[in-house]
Amino acid sequence: MARPYYSEPGDRIESTRPVTVSRYRGFIRANHWITALSLILLLISGLAFFHPSLYFLTGLFGGGQNARWLHPVIGVVLFFSFLTMFVQLWRLNMPRPEDTTWIAQIGDVVKGNEENLPEVGKYNVGQKFIFWGMSILIVVLIVSGVMIWEQFFGELVTIPTRRVAVLTHSLAAVAIILVFILHVYAAFWTRGTLRAMTRGTVTGGWAYRHHRKWLRELAGRRQRGPAE
Structure with missing residues (x-):
């Protein structure tokens, strides 16, 4: 199994109804x-x-x-x-290709127009x-x-x-x-963030809105299963 690019091995989708994602152990x-x-x-x-x-x-x-x-x-x-x-x-905080676009659209970040931003990983x-x-x-x-x-x-x-x-x-x-x-x-300011450091989990909606590539990688890993 390839090493995760946007996530840690311990990150996972815990449940699907509702979607709950483990972010921090x-x-x-x-x-x-x-x-x-x-x-x-x-x-x-x-x-x-x-x-x-x-x-x-x-x-x-x-x-x-x-x-x-x-x-x-x-x-x-x-x-x-x-x-x-x-x-x-440190590895997940290294620069990624989408970071340049994210910085260029910093105005959308301030305004909260995240739908215009590129998808990002865990950070x-x-x-x-x-x-x-x-x-x-x-x-x-x-x-x-x-x-x-x-x-x-x-x-x-x-x-x-x-x-x-x-x-x-x-x-x-x-x-x-x-x-x-x-x-x-x-x-x-980013509602739902504190939950990650208090409960260790975030909602699927939060993950999809703020860290979509991270969520996609976890979903792909869940579909493939731990044996692959």
């Missing part, structure tokens, strides 16, 4: 929420250190000292949780942008974060280098906050 969903929670905690603790007027946010962590040592530890958790998700999903260009944006920014954050983690790595870099790392870390943090906000907005 339990492990992926749990890992996604660990990543999201880690990012939120880093956002809050990072903002507390960003400006004195936001220092009160350290109270959510039990004070400044706790927030100071928890921030880099949570950063490591974020890196490895996202790495786990990256290993599973559209917007989702791929968020995935790769997160991937790059998390690498920048972990590398720059290690460089400024004085408790364990203070002697590995010079003070001028550490200053550059602090600036890089701050800029990457602002960028990932913007990408995260875009991700959350898109999840609420």
